Amino acid sequence: MKETITIKTLAKELNISISTVSKALNDSYEISIETKQKVWDLAKMLKYNRNPSASNLRSHKTKTIAVIIPEVANNFFSQAINGIEEVARKRGYHVLIYQTHENTELEIAFTDSLLSGRVDGILISVSSDNNNHEHFATLVKEIPTVFFDRVYEDIDAAKITTDDYESTYNATSYLVECGCKKIAYLYALNNLNAGKQRMSGYRDALSALQLEYSDKLTVNYDKNAEVNYHNIKQLMLHERPDAVISSIEDLALPCYYVCNELAISIPEDLKIISFSNLNTAPLLNPSLTTITQPALEMGREAAAILFRILDKKHPEPNEWLTLKSTLIKRDSTACR
Amino acid sequence: MKETITIKTLAKELNISISTVSKALNDSYEISIETKQKVWDLAKMLKYNRNPSASNLRSHKTKTIAVIIPEVANNFFSQAINGIEEVARKRGYHVLIYQTHENTELEIAFTDSLLSGRVDGILISVSSDNNNHEHFATLVKEIPTVFFDRVYEDIDAAKITTDDYESTYNATSYLVECGCKKIAYLYALNNLNAGKQRMSGYRDALSALQLEYSDKLTVNYDKNAEVNYHNIKQLMLHERPDAVISSIEDLALPCYYVCNELAISIPEDLKIISFSNLNTAPLLNPSLTTITQPALEMGREAAAILFRILDKKHPEPNEWLTLKSTLIKRDSTACR
DNA sequence: TTTATTTACGAAAACGTTTGAGTTGATTGC
DNA sequence: GCAATCAACTCAAACGTTTTCGTAAATAAA
Numbered sequence: 001m002k003e004t005i006t007i008k009t010l011a012k013e014l015n016i017s018i019s020t021v022s023k024a025l026n027d028s029y030e031i032s033i034e035t036k037q038k039v040w041d042l043a044k045m046l047k048y049n050r051n052p053s054a055s056n057l058r059s060h061k062t063k064t065i066a067v068i069i070p071e072v073a074n075n076f077f078s079q080a081i082n083g084i085e086e087v088a089r090k091r092g093y094h095v096l097i098y099q100t101h102e103n104t105e106l107e108i109a110f111t112d113s114l115l116s117g118r119v120d121g122i123l124i125s126v127s128s129d130n131n132n133h134e135h136f137a138t139l140v141k142e143i144p145t146v147f148f149d150r151v152y153e154d155i156d157a158a159k160i161t162t163d164d165y166e167s168t169y170n171a172t173s174y175l176v177e178c179g180c181k182k183i184a185y186l187y188a189l190n191n192l193n194a195g196k197q198r199m200s201g202y203r204d205a206l207s208a209l210q211l212e213y214s215d216k217l218t219v220n221y222d223k224n225a226e227v228n229y230h231n232i233k234q235l236m237l238h239e240r241p242d243a244v245i246s247s248i249e250d251l252a253l254p255c256y257y258v259c260n261e262l263a264i265s266i267p268e269d270l271k272i273i274s275f276s277n278l279n280t281a282p283l284l285n286p287s288l289t290t291i292t293q294p295a296l297e298m299g300r301e302a303a304a305i306l307f308r309i310l311d312k313k314h315p316e317p318n319e320w321l322t323l324k325s326t327l328i329k330r331d332s333t334a335c336r
Numbered sequence: 337m338k339e340t341i342t343i344k345t346l347a348k349e350l351n352i353s354i355s356t357v358s359k360a361l362n363d364s365y366e367i368s369i370e371t372k373q374k375v376w377d378l379a380k381m382l383k384y385n386r387n388p389s390a391s392n393l394r395s396h397k398t399k400t401i402a403v404i405i406p407e408v409a410n411n412f413f414s415q416a417i418n419g420i421e422e423v424a425r426k427r428g429y430h431v432l433i434y435q436t437h438e439n440t441e442l443e444i445a446f447t448d449s450l451l452s453g454r455v456d457g458i459l460i461s462v463s464s465d466n467n468n469h470e471h472f473a474t475l476v477k478e479i480p481t482v483f484f485d486r487v488y489e490d491i492d493a494a495k496i497t498t499d500d501y502e503s504t505y506n507a508t509s510y511l512v513e514c515g516c517k518k519i520a521y522l523y524a525l526n527n528l529n530a531g532k533q534r535m536s537g538y539r540d541a542l543s544a545l546q547l548e549y550s551d552k553l554t555v556n557y558d559k560n561a562e563v564n565y566h567n568i569k570q571l572m573l574h575e576r577p578d579a580v581i582s583s584i585e586d587l588a589l590p591c592y593y594v595c596n597e598l599a600i601s602i603p604e605d606l607k608i609i610s611f612s613n614l615n616t617a618p619l620l621n622p623s624l625t626t627i628t629q630p631a632l633e634m635g636r637e638a639a640a641i642l643f644r645i646l647d648k649k650h651p652e653p654n655e656w657l658t659l660k661s662t663l664i665k666r667d668s669t670a671c672r
Numbered sequence: 673t674t675t676a677t678t679t680a681c682g683a684a685a686a687c688g689t690t691t692g693a694g695t696t697g698a699t700t701g702c
Numbered sequence: 703g704c705a706a707t708c709a710a711c712t713c714a715a716a717c718g719t720t721t722t723c724g725t726a727a728a729t730a731a732a
Contacts, residue, residue: 035681097417343688394691
C-alpha cells in the first residue's frame, strides 16, 4: 500500500504549516509567490491530489453537477450531455448522470438524494409520466437547478427550451402548402409544457389555415411500443391521413414500419415530419423531414446558465432561454 | 437558510450519542432494534441525508464509479452507459461520466484526477488515438478498473469485449457465400485490440476462402469526416469492390452517401456490412446489415464485474469476459 | 522616532462522519 | 457467589481540508 500524500506531507517536506500549503494550492493572495511556487513544484513532483471529500466537507463546494434525464440512450439527450460535459470539463467540474426512465418515483429519489450536498447544481429534463411535481418546488429552493427542454413553467428556476409552438405551427403550415388536407398528429409529452406547446402549434396552424382539428387524427403516445404501433396502424387504416406530424422520434419510426406494412408510400400517400435528432434521418427510406432541436447547444447553454448562477453570490431573476429548432426538409415531405 | 440536519441533530433529539446514531443508520449489530427503529423513524421524519463528503472522508467509500468513454453521443456507448447506470443504481451507486473525445491527453487527465479517491472504481473504454498507455499500468494498481470493448490486453485488469475476430470472419464468409469476390474493408481502431481483431477476422476469412487480401481495398479511418468520405469515394471509383465491411458505424454511413453520389446501387452493385448499434438500421435505404454488439449487456456486465471486485476484500485473478455480437442480415447484403 | 499598515505566515477550530476502544449493567457459567 | 461473557451504548480520535484569527516582521505614514 502506498502511503497517501496529503498537504501534511507537503508541509512537513517544506517545513511550512499546512495552512500555508493549503492557501498556496488555492493560489491565495496571502502567500508569497516564492512559497507558492515551491509548493506547486513539490505537489507536482509528488503527484499530490487534493482529497475531494475533505475539501468538500470543509468548503461546501463539490465541483460536481448532476444531470437528470429520462434516458441517455436517446439522440437528443446524449447530445445534450455532450454539450453539458464539454462546458463542465472546461470549468473542472465533474458530471453525475441519473436516468429516470420517465419514472417520477425515481426522479424524486434522485433529487432527494442530491439534497445531501453531493453536487453544487442540477441540470434536469423532467420525466413525462405525470405532472405531479411539487418535489421540485422544494428542490429549487435548496440547490441551483436548471431545467432544460422539459420544464415546468410554474417552478421558480432557470429554464431553457426550444420554440415548440412555432415548430409545429410552421411544420403544419408547410404541410398545408404542400397540399396536405388531413394532417394527423402523434401526441407525446402531453403532461409537459413542451408537449402541449407542440400540440397547440399544430392546432392553431390548422385553424389559421381553415382546416379542422379532429381527435380521430391524434394518436396518443403509450409506453408500450406495440400499442403505439397498433394505434398508428389503426389511424392509417381508418383515417388515411395524408400527412403526419410526430412530436417525438419514437413515434415516427413505427410510422415507417406501418407504412411499409400497409404499402402506403411516403411521401406520395403520406408525408411525415418528426421532431428528431437522428443523424441517420437523411439516410432513411425515404429521408425524414425533421424538426431538429439544437441538442448540443441546449446542453451547453443549460450548463452555462447553471455556472452563471453558481458564480453569483446573490440570486438573480431566473432566465428562461428559448432556442430555435430547425425544420429540415427532406424526402418524406417532398411535394411532387 | 435552513439549518442543516446532521446525526448530531438526531442524537440530541433522541438523547443518545452520535456514534449510536451513526451505527444505527448503518444498521450495525451493536445497536438494539428498538433504538435503530427510533433513529430510522426520526431520520425519515426530518428528511435526514447523510453527508457524503464526511462519510467518504472517514470511510474511504464514495459509492461512486466513473465511466470514461470516447463519446456519449454514440449509440454503442450511450447504451452501455444505460446498462451501467442500471446496475449502479440498484446498488445505490452514483455514476460520473467523462468523455475523452478520443484524446489520450484528456484520458490521462481524467484518470489522474480520479486517483484522488473521488470514486471507488472505474469503467473505461479507451481512446483510440494512440496506443501509448502506460498511465493505465499505474491506474489499475491504485483503483479497481474494468475495461470494456476497447481494452489493452497487456494491462492487468478485468476486461470485457466482444468476439471481434469471429464477427468479421463470419461477416466475410457470409459475403463470399453471397458471391462477393472483392471485399473492401473500412479500417478503424487500428491502435486497439478490437480493431486489430476485426481486421484479422476479415483477412483470415479471405485467405481461408481463397481470396486475396489487398491494401488497396482497405480504407483507414481518419478523424476528419471529409477525408473519410473522399477516401471511400476513391475506393469506389478506382477499385469498385462488390462488398464492404465497415469496422465502425461512422464509416458505413459515408458509404451510403458515396453510393448515392456515384449511383452505385446497394446491394446489387455493392453489399455493405457494418458494426453498428443504430436502431434505425432497419429503416435505412436500403436497410443495413449489421454486426451488432450487445451494448446494454456489456454495460451491465462491466458494472457487475466491477462490483464483484469491489465486494471482494482480497484481489482475485482478473476476468476477461467475451460476449457475442450478432450478425443481423438485412437488405444491404441481400442476395438476388 | 513612533505609530499604522501591510505582507506572509502559523495555530487551531471547524466540516459531519466512522470506528476502535472503552464502559456499564445484565446475564451466564460453574 | 464470583468471574466471565455479552448486549447496548458512549467517548474521542481520526479522515484531509479550509478558514478565521492572530502575530511577527517589514514597510509606510506621521
